[in-house]
Amino acid sequence: MNIIIAGAGAMGSRFGYMLHKAGNEVVLVDGWQDHIDSIKANGLQGSFNGEEIKESMTIYNQNELGNVDFSADLVILFTKAMQLDNMMNSLKEMVGEKTQVLCLLNGIGHEDVVKKYVPESNILLGNTMWTAGLEGPGHVKLFGNGSLELQSLGNDEKAATEVIEVLNAADLNAKYSHHIRASIYKKACVNGTMNGLCTILDSNMADFGETSVADDIVETIVNEFAAVGKHEGVELNVPEVLAQIKTCYNRETIGLHHPSMYQDLIVSNRLTEIDYINGAIARKGLAYGVVTPYCTFLTQLVHSKEQILGAK
Numbered sequence: 001m002n003i004i005i006a007g008a009g010a011m012g013s014r015f016g017y018m019l020h021k022a023g024n025e026v027v028l029v030d031g032w033q034d035h036i037d038s039i040k041a042n043g044l045q046g047s048f049n050g051e052e053i054k055e056s057m058t059i060y061n062q063n064e065l066g067n068v069d070f071s072a073d074l075v076i077l078f079t080k081a082m083q084l085d086n087m088m089n090s091l092k093e094m095v096g097e098k099t100q101v102l103c104l105l106n107g108i109g110h111e112d113v114v115k116k117y118v119p120e121s122n123i124l125l126g127n128t129m130w131t132a133g134l135e136g137p138g139h140v141k142l143f144g145n146g147s148l149e150l151q152s153l154g155n156d157e158k159a160a161t162e163v164i165e166v167l168n169a170a171d172l173n174a175k176y177s178h179h180i181r182a183s184i185y186k187k188a189c190v191n192g193t194m195n196g197l198c199t200i201l202d203s204n205m206a207d208f209g210e211t212s213v214a215d216d217i218v219e220t221i222v223n224e225f226a227a228v229g230k231h232e233g234v235e236l237n238v239p240e241v242l243a244q245i246k247t248c249y250n251r252e253t254i255g256l257h258h259p260s261m262y263q264d265l266i267v268s269n270r271l272t273e274i275d276y277i278n279g280a281i282a283r284k285g286l287a288y289g290v291v292t293p294y295c296t297f298l299t300q301l302v303h304s305k306e307q308i309l310g311a312k
Contacts, residue, residue: 002070004026006087019170020055024166026057029065035137039138043056045140046139048142073100088113107277127180131254189221193222194245205259228290261274272302278296
């Protein structure tokens with residue numbers, strides 16, 4: 001299958017690498033020129049569950065696709081939320097009538113942007129629990145196991161099944177879901193706690209989880225997500241979500257990991273996706289009359305940190 005990975009950061013590189021190794025024609029598209037230059041010159045480098053990797057991969061800057069002759073069967077979106085519109089516009093000549101677009105971005109509501117460029121019947125909305133780290137331009141740390149689920153917004157399960165088969169041939173553990181929005185909200189709860197809190201506290205997940213106030217903070221934030229979700233037909237099982245978040249504290253698995261928002265802001269001095277996670281809950285809360293003080297305050301804190309650090 002001809003596959004474009006739109007947004008070749010940590011997670012995009014993981015999916016691109018695994019799909020490439022499974023025999024697909026994979027093209028990475030990104031906007032970070034140093035990252036692009038490193039992969040072009042030296043291949044994608046790093047570690048995969050402790051083993052060193054170095055793999056030649058095709059990669060382009062999203063602003064230089066005019067002369068690229070590549071017709072995609074599948075586009076997997078991993079770009080940052082605030083960059084999604086520009087990315088979809090850049091890819092429009094490579095997306096045909098039958099191209100499936102799988103959206104795996106963190107946060108809530110991204111399908112509204114994708115619908116501007118492709119029919120709803122071609123959109124697969126997904127949620128992934130894989131993890132990855134970006135240690136520098138062209139260098140990734142891929143570790144642990146994961147899974148993903150997806151749903152066709154046009155109820156085209158046949159097309160979705162074909163994509164799932166390709167993903168599973170690359171050991172990406174994909175399955176079909178009839179309730180993807182609930183899964184997205186669950187994932188957003190993980191991001192809405194671990195990402196912003198670890199970024200503000202300059203902490204990995206295990207160290208934060210071992211603080212005396214971690215449980216109270218996390219539960220309050222999850223309850224705000226749950227209250228907003230009810231207005232969108234999503235019923236969250238709060239104890240189940242809290243139990244899932246607590247697995248992030250395990251030092252033997254992913255507890256020593258710094259979440260993607262930390263990597264963006266603290267490591268790479270890049271603007272974050274906070275407006276599409278906690279900020280989205282704060283905005284929706286205003287619209288629905290739901291009070292969301294923790295999500296609102298955490299969004300403000302992250303924006304303050306962005307400004308203090310001069311993030312771009």
